[in-house]
Amino acid sequence: MKFVFFANTDWYLYNFRLATARRLQADGHEVVMMSPPGEFGARFAALGLRWVTLPMHRASLNPLREAATLWQLVKLLRRERPDLLHSFTVKCAIYGALAARAASVPAVVNAVAGMGYVFTSDSFKARSLRPVVKALFRATFGGVRSLLILQNPDDATAFAASRLARPDRIRVIRSSGVNTTRFQPVNPPRRRDGRLRVLLAARLLWEKGLQEFVDAARLLREQGRDVEFLLAGMPDPGNPRSVNAPQVQQWVDAGLLQWLGHVDDMPALLHTVDVMVLPSYYREGVPRSLIEAAACGLAIVTTGLPGCREVVTQHGVDGLRVDARDARGLADQIIALDDDRELLWQLGCSARQRALADFDERLVIQRTVDVYAELMPNHVGMQRFHASREVSI
The missing domain is CATH 3.40.50.2000 (Glycogen Phosphorylase B;)
Known part of the structure; x- marks a missing residue:
């Protein structure tokens, strides 16, 4: 055929x-x-x-x-x-x-x-x-x-x-x-007592929750939290709701996040972070970044909207959920993971099992x-x- x-x-x-x-x-x-x-x-x-x-x-x-x-x-x-x-x-x-x-x-x-x-x-x-x-x-x-x-x-x-x-x-x-052999937990595991590294990986669209991600980073910095925010992805010129590069650079210059641009080797990047965040209010199918993170055994924080809730099915079990457009709620969930590294590990283990069962x-x-x-x-x-x-x- x-x-x-x-x-x-x-x-x-x-x-x-x-x-x-x-x-x-x-x-x-x-x-x-x-x-x-x-x-x-x-x-x-x-x-x-x-x-x-x-x-x-x-x-x-x-x-x-x-x-x-x-x-x-x-x-x-x-x-x-x-x-x-x-x-x-x-x-x-x-x-x-x-x-x-x-x-x-x-x-x-x-x-x-x-x-x-x-x-x-x-x-x-x-x-x-x-x-x-x-x-x-x-x-x-x-x-x-x-x-x-x-x-x-x-x-x-x-x-x-x-x-x-x-x-x-x-x-x-x-x-x-997702290729669950290529995307798998890092061995040996990352130290649980180090600086928390939080990643958002997506096309740079406002509806992916970029403003909420940046606002959460600002709130945590104002509280004196030592949490590292990473952004992977590029603007999408074909989409009217794309965030442009000068705007992202302003966030970088303000010290709110690191911008990685396009990343070819996502497994290598995921092995260096602790949390995948996607505060999306875009009408997702099932976000690729979330299932890749799940396969790598990362804790996931996302919204309960269609598509995202296919990956995080129960708050506190296989990830954490936040309301859409709620930067304060997103900041609070990141703080919870920063304070409770055992929860961070448990959510990552559950996410990995979810990826093996449904997204391989x-x-x-x-x-x-x-x-x-x-x-x-x-x-x-x-x-x-x-x-x-x-x-x-």
Whole structure:
């Protein structure tokens, strides 16, 4: 069989879907990665994966440009003739579903990780786009040869209640998975009596709780607390709610945090910190930073909003929860961990067990290929999917 994976950045395909592509390769299938041009795409060739580029502007609303993008996608799919198209993110899912119909692609899987900017922002632009995006969802996500993968039950309920997709066409697969062998607790463990190091790793969007993170750092400094705040991630020029680099530099100059920028070796970084914080009020799927931190046995502090509560299911058991937009509450939870290093250790152990049970990428990949097999049960090659259902951890 031939698969095409389509996303709005090559970075996303490389970091989040490479393991699935390689699993398909190992099962004897061909996988083509498709995205706009970028610096990660060239890495696919070394792994025997072909990469094709599609000119696409994530934030564009120009009708002529978008029509040209859609037509280019149709032409690419007609040329590649995949058995199945798997599209990721809202815009790619909509465009992919429309183009797949025009190109007669036999099966389509759409993956939407979180509701995104259009559904979470109160800006005029987001509110204006919302009814259009909803109409496109309803028009594109209803095919009998297509399925929609969402990352948490809250999104599944929201999509069904709003009639954005039929409940029988929705599948829930929690997260894109994490390699629990690569991401594992540091050995020997970090000293529990040292300076507490707190990390927020995410795209630099306001809705990720960056202001609350900075305000918590300021509150702890005012109290004389010796806690180190680290920020990993880069601005996202394609998102209207991105924090710009000069703003982050102001926080650095004020002594509130260290900015690490883009980090290639996340396991190495996670082995140097004690706590992962994500005070997000973004409509997350399941945040990758949280499951990576859980796999490394870190204590997690996050909100109880959809997506985040898939990782921290019980406050005080597998992590700590705070209210959204509550910097004081976030500061108090960090203080609790600074004062109680036994709690810090216990939460990290529970988080690791949670990652092994629910977020191991081998489980996630198997659930994904099961969706493929569901769409094409009689296709040659599906037997190999079913023959490899047992996953050992």
